[in-house]
Amino acid sequence: MSELVTAAQMRAIEQAAISSGKVTGLALMERAGQGVVQAICETWPELTIGAHGAVVLCGPGNNGGDGYVVARLLAARGWSVAVFAYGDPARLPPDARANYERWCRVGGCAPLTALDDSTFSDAAVTVDALFGTGLTRPLPSEVLNALMFASTRPNAAAPQRPPIVAVDIASGVDADSGRVIGGDEQGDELPYWPALTVTFGAAKVGHMLLPHAGDTRHKLVVAPIGVEDDIARAYLTWNVVEHLDLAAVRHIDLLGRPDISLQALELAKDVASHKFGHGHAVILSGPAGRTGAARLAARAALRVGAGLVTVAAPRDAMAENAAQLTAIMLREAEGAAALADLLRDKRLNAICLGPGLGQARARDLVPVALDATRDRDVSGVVLDADALSAFADDPVDLFTMLHDGCVLTPHAGEFARLFPDLSARLNAPAMTGPAYSKVDAARDAAERAGCTVLLKGSDTVIADETGDAAINAACYDRAAPWLATAGSGDVLAGLVTGLLARGYAPVTAAETAAWLHTEAALSFGPGLIAEDLPEELPKVFRALGV
Ligand SMILES: NC(=O)C1=CN([C@@H]2O[C@H](COP(=O)(O)OP(=O)(O)OC[C@H]3O[C@@H](n4cnc5c(N)ncnc54)[C@H](OP(=O)(O)O)[C@@H]3O)[C@@H](O)[C@H]2O)[C@@H](O)CC1
Ligand SMILES: Nc1ncnc2c1ncn2[C@@H]1O[C@H](COP(=O)(O)OP(=O)(O)O)[C@@H](O)[C@H]1O
Ligand SMILES: [K+]
Known part of the structure; x- marks a missing residue:
């Protein structure tokens, strides 16, 4: 069995690792971005040869911060990367802000509303780093429209849109339940279906529940970011992890090999x-x-x-x-x-x-x-x-x-x-x-x-x-x-x-x-x-x- 974590548990583990001085938030974010790039290369090995195009969509929190790392690492491989941001980058949390600023020394950043058909013409992948485990309410319509635009072919004559890689979890999906926040009664329609989701440290509970887990073409990769030992230790003694309320300490196992x-x-x-x-x-x-x-x-x-x-x-x-x-x-x-x-x-x-x-x-x-x-x-x-x-x-x-x-x-x-x-x-x-x-x-x-x-x-x-x-x-x-x-x-x-x-x-x-x-x-x-x-x-x- 392996432990699945809730968003609160993951946050507590990350905070505990950072407070202990063993790692910085910036280092975790860098490893998260590296994990995404590595998973892209392993999923589509043809992309490891030559330079390609990518569209990276970045949100207002640390999920967006991961996106700026991914943009920088792909650009370092010679890729041409177009970054689009939701929200005011000046209000990003510190680590995400630092990575936004590093990216700005490499390339530009347009508002999400600037996406158009030509954006995707040379892209091999689109990266969704809009919202991760911090999503608390329905996606703003601007974000929902952008995700639908990025995933839907505008007409039969147009080329297919590139596959979308979800950073941590598809934006709009609640990491604890796998459900779409603000979704309809059936709740089974994600804003888009990722081809690949790259999550960090451990799978989140919501990754294993419908509707999120309901698409058989969807690949899930758990990228290590250096807190895996903490997760394993916390599994044995959740109650010693700080920042957790009691409701969050109960185990949820993923049955496996x-x-x-x-x-x-x-x-x-x-x-x-x-x-x-x-x-x-x-x-x-x-x-x-x-x-x-x-x-x-x-x-x-x-x-x-x-x-x-x-x-x-x-x-x-x-x-x-x-x-x-x-x-x-x-x-x-x-x-x-x-x-x-x-x-x-x-x-x-x-x-x-x-x-x-x-x-x-x-x-x-x-x-x-x-x-x-x-x-x-x-x-x-x-x-x-x-x-x-x-x-x-x-x-x-x-x-x-x-x-x-x-x-x-x-x-x-x-x-x-x-x-x-x-x-x-x-x-x-x-x-x-x-x-x-x-x-x-x-x-x-x-x-x-x-x-x-x-x-x-x-x-x-x-x-x-x-x-x-x-x-x-x-x-x-x-x-x-x-x-x-x-x-x-x-x-x-x-x-x-x-x-x-x-x-x-x-x-x-x-x-x-x-x-x-x-x-x-x-x-x-x-x-x-x-x-x-x-x-x-x-x-x-x-x-x-x-
Ligand atoms: N912690 C770490 O060290 C690491 C974290 N990592 C990464 O961080 C991600 C979690 O980051 P996060 O907690 O900043 O949350 P995230 O999902 O980016 O967005 C939250 C922001 O959006 C806001 N907001 C929420 N819902 C909204 C809505 N519907 N419409 C509009 N706004 C909304 C909310 O603010 P609010 O308005 O609710 O106060 C907040 O500002 C995680 O998934 C992983 O990718 C990795 O780098 C590994 C190291
Ligand atoms: N799409 C699916 N993928 C995996 N397991 C499934 C799927 N649909 C049904 N199952 C499993 O098959 C079983 C069906 O049980 P049930 O609905 O009681 O059917 P029946 O009464 O016909 O035996 C359950 O164990 C369920 O978890
Ligand atoms: K995301």
């Missing part, structure tokens, strides 16, 4: 162990004609390593399930009494309700499952799909029954049914930064529910009652759009259940399942359907060294 050895270690099966040592998962099946979802979940639970998996089905669905199950066992359990009876066997230590279940039956069975698993040392419950929607009329009824062994796995629609106020807040236009984010919504939901919540999407957020959160970002080089296929959520629910059966803590089970789910999709590639996901896990495990 750095913890690969740990994953492999935990996913491996011990040589001396037997199947009962890996738990026994139960998946509730829907009625005849609606049994596929449970089998997908069951297959995923078995493949992820649960020692035994049982599908519990109503009488009319027994034959249909029996015809299609082999290693997975089948038991009849139609109503509440039958389920209570089944769960008296304490070896059954993880249960999944929801996929294909039907809301009426979910309403009967969920209380039984929660009651039977409460106060047991090891027992997990995954509630998905119908097991969530069944409580849309009275979510509090569900919340009072949940316990800390539960994992809720809603997609956005199911989330809105259980947490209508949080969903409304998340979907209302964001007018100020930092804006309410998907991470905030998942955290608030987990706190209210008193258990782990996994809020799905290509930017899946997992949060628990402690307030820590993690994002499984299926974006940039992990984009896995083929996961948007019927039944893929059922497989995810099965993965969580299987890992719970194996003894994973609920939040770890949810995080690991979300990560493996995306890895399986990436490993399989285009053409993926839900059935392929469990079958791809062995390959993922081999690649992990399990």
Whole structure:
């Protein structure tokens, strides 16, 4: 895992590094500019040969300061650089002002309103250094118009505009939520889509959330600027970093490969162990004609390593399930009494309700499952799909029954049914930064529910009652759009259940399942359907060294 930082955390780290005397703000800004130029050269190696043109748009804060450094460094490579500024350069903060003045000894600076079609005719890239982590309100119309002008071809006969490189984050996007400040209700239209974003020290939370993370052609580079050790240290002890308010000290992790050895270690099966040592998962099946979802979940639970998996089905669905199950066992359990009876066997230590279940039956069975698993040392419950929607009329009824062994796995629609106020807040236009984010919504939901919540999407957020959160970002080089296929959520629910059966803590089970789910999709590639996901896990495990 690696830490994602909020704008406030990043500012605190930079200020702490500067106050300690280890580095100056000017040095950080210089490294930031160098990082942008290096990322441009690595992304478009053809630009390392010969001289090219660049348009650099600079704003009124330190993001603009980075832009003046980029302009100077490109000019030093022989490029012809046209700089356009928003705001009065005389009011720039000190480090940005110093870099503005250095640039003025090299080249000119025009107001943003002077941009015209000819500006872009010889440019290989446009650099957006207008606003970064300091954005607090909607972009001024002058800036919005300039960005749209820089990104949109004026007519079909005109040449394409050059690709835009965002310094730190695309201007107009809130670094904590990935949302457009002043955007519409959908909030999914950025002022422009960068080809490349170069951020500094660590990715910001907003980079990994939609809409910012929603474009598969978009590349994100994290350039080191010399505060990476401070970020790593702060990760362990956020509370000793000065300048931070308490609300900002909770962790937000990006699930990723750095913890690969740990994953492999935990996913491996011990040589001396037997199947009962890996738990026994139960998946509730829907009625005849609606049994596929449970089998997908069951297959995923078995493949992820649960020692035994049982599908519990109503009488009319027994034959249909029996015809299609082999290693997975089948038991009849139609109503509440039958389920209570089944769960008296304490070896059954993880249960999944929801996929294909039907809301009426979910309403009967969920209380039984929660009651039977409460106060047991090891027992997990995954509630998905119908097991969530069944409580849309009275979510509090569900919340009072949940316990800390539960994992809720809603997609956005199911989330809105259980947490209508949080969903409304998340979907209302964001007018100020930092804006309410998907991470905030998942955290608030987990706190209210008193258990782990996994809020799905290509930017899946997992949060628990402690307030820590993690994002499984299926974006940039992990984009896995083929996961948007019927039944893929059922497989995810099965993965969580299987890992719970194996003894994973609920939040770890949810995080690991979300990560493996995306890895399986990436490993399989285009053409993926839900059935392929469990079958791809062995390959993922081999690649992990399990
Ligand atoms: N700290 C460091 O050492 C390092 C920082 N680095 C770089 O600095 C960036 C952060 O810089 P920053 O904090 O100056 O914020 P930035 O985004 O440039 O602009 C804020 C300015 O705009 C204003 N403003 C806000 N919204 C507005 C709006 N809608 N319309 C109009 N104005 C608006 C706001 O003032 P306000 O009016 O809100 O008081 C403020 O004046 C960061 O992203 C990274 O690129 C790197 O160099 C590494 C070292
Ligand atoms: N575009 C996408 N990129 C990555 N993952 C996605 C995308 N769309 C959906 N997913 C993932 O696929 C799963 C879909 O679950 P869900 O919406 O419950 O579908 P279903 O009910 O059809 O199984 C979730 O895990 C979600 O995170
Ligand atoms: K920017």
